[in-house]
Amino acid sequence: MKKILVANRGEIALRIMKTIKQMGIKTVAVFSEADRNAPHVRFADEAICLGPPPSNQSYLLGDKIIEMAKSHQVDAIHPGYGFLSENAGFAEKVEKNGLVFIGPKSHAIKVMGDKLSAKETVKSYDIPMVPGIDEAITDVKKAKEIADEIGYPILIKASAGGGGKGMRVVEQESQLEEQMKRAISEAESAFGNGAVFIEKYVGSPRHIEIQVLADTHGNVIHLFERECSVQRRHQKVVEEAPSTILTSELRAKMGEAAVNVAKSCDYVGAGTVEFLMDEKKNFYFLEMNTRLQVEHPVTEMITGIDLVEQQIRIARGEELQVQQNDLTINGHALELRVYAEDPTDDFLPSVGTLERYRKPSGKGVRIDDGFEEGMEIPIYYDPMLSKLITYGKTREAALQLMEESINHYEVKGVATTLPFGKFVFNHEAFRSGDFDTHFVKKYYTPEVLKEEEKEEAHLAALMALKLYQADQKTLRIPEVTSEIKPNE
Structure with a gap:
């Protein structure tokens, strides 16, 4: 490969291109008119304007x-994540046009892109599943029969869904019909596919995922787990590696299950197998993401392996140079997704200009971003500004560094999730490791941050007053502005 086009934007496009350049390969960026002056465009060797800002007219x-x-x-196209990364038709067209798609084959994307077909595919490998029905359903009467059989609460999920869309928790039978209608409607609107299925709702779940790598020579390995339980609106906000609750035995079992999921669909490249874990540490297959994950940096930090480089090497037909027994977990890594969202107003997107944008730096601190001071935050795309990652020899060291990094991250002009991140990392439940996907629901309210902001403002005012009073007590000696001559 001599030249790779990155079919994405922002922080992930820039992050991918950095590795491509390090490998001595030329880069081509694509951009919409809204991103004409974005860092990823300037960083690339060549850049192509695709069209107006809306995604359906550009990316x-x-x-x-x-x-x-x-x-x-x-020679090849890297899709990043989002946009076309899990579009089986696009992957197939890339290959048919004589180009290399840096990702899995279209078959794997198609099979794993539908939760029902994914469950059917992994069945023969004896992967643990959440009790429920493995077929699409629209009949409320049949849904009630299934719910009675597996017991309430149940979860209605969109078959083609993700990001919490088309998902409804039903506590009792009287809610079932209305929640089914809502889930089907939302799934049709979001994915063009109203198929939903029903499974047992797992109480106090942890969301744990396993990173896998598979080459074209039949080698499949896992690179341990990521803990992704702190979420808002069923979307991840904080991730870490490794998880605080996995024993080496449980880690090995989940790793083996993830490898088998990859084998079940002849997977090639980097992928992530997601699991739910209940309070008794039983784990269940959730889905497979057939692309690079947003949170991939925490895995890179604890393994020392560049996942983008591995994707490219695999796409070139190379054999994996590392075996499962070669891999060990070194240290601990945390990631905070810094969104241009207002955590005091239901995490609504915050649009504006980055009047001030100063990033923390230093040993153990990594920032993946695609913005600079003075840039506008486009309303057309995901509002993530950056990913703030910290690494330490221990979890405590990584937490300390994360707190310091948040304090030194200056953003003015838009609201961000930095204060929310500070709240999470300082909370006793998170620090103890005793938390689940209900963390935000259990512990967080906008009032908590508002009170903290008031307290910080009060302390700042007291400090300013103290400095002023100390300054007033200082004896001032006038400066001599010119030399006084004798006899004058």
């Missing part, structure tokens, strides 16, 4: 991206 134009790649003599 989702798969055919145009392929056409531009061919005209620029590109």
Whole structure:
């Protein structure tokens, strides 16, 4: 490979291109008119404007991206995450046009992109599943029969879904019909597919995922777990590696299960197998993400392996140079997704200009971002500004560094999730490791941050007053502005 086009934007496009350049390969960026002056565009060796800001007129134009790649003599396309990364049709078209898709084959994307087909595919490997029904359902009467059989509470989930859309928890039978209608409607709106299925709702669940790598020579390994239980609106906000609750035995079992999931669909490349874990530490297969994950840096920090580099090497047909027994966990890593959102107003997106944008730095601190001071935050895309990652030899060291980094991260012009992150990392439940996916629901309210902001403002005012009073007591000696001559 001599030239790779990155079919994405922002922090992930920039992060991928940094590795590509380190490998001595040329980079091609794509951008919408809103991103014309973005860092990822300037960083690339070549850049192509796809069209107006809306995604469906720019970053989702798969055919145009392929056409531009061919005209620029590109060898391969890296999709990043989001946009076209899990579009099986796009992956297939890339291959048919004589280009390399840096990711799994379209078959794996298609199979794992639908939760029901994914469950069917992994069945023969005896992967633990949450009790429920493995077929799409719209009949309320049948849904009631299933719910009675597995017991309330139940979870209605969109088959083609993700990000919490088309998902409803039903505590009792009287809620079932209304919640089914809502889930189906939301699934149709979000994914163009209203198919839903029912499974037992796991109480106090942990969300734990396993990173896998698979080459074209039949080698499949796992790179341990990531803890992703702190979420808002069923979307991750804080991640860490390793998890505080996994024993070496349990880690090995989950790793083996993840490897088998990858084998079940002939997976190639980097992928993530997600599990739910109940309070008794029973784990259940949730889904497989057939792409690079947002939280991949924490895995890189504890293993020393560049996952993007591995993706490219695998796509070039190379065999994995590391075996399962070679891998060990070194230290601890934390990640905070810094969104341009207001945590005191239901995490609503905050649009504006980055009037001030100063990042923390130092040993053990990593920032993956795609913004600079003075830039506008576009309303057209995901509002994530950056990923703040800290690494330490212990979890306590990583936490200390994270707190210091948040304090030194200056953002003005938009609201961010930095204060929320500080709240999470300082909370006793998180620090003790005793938390689950209900962390935000259990412990967080906007009033908590508002009170903290008031307290900080009060302390700042007291400090300013103390400095002023000390200054007033200081004896001031006038400065001599010119030399006084004798007899004058």
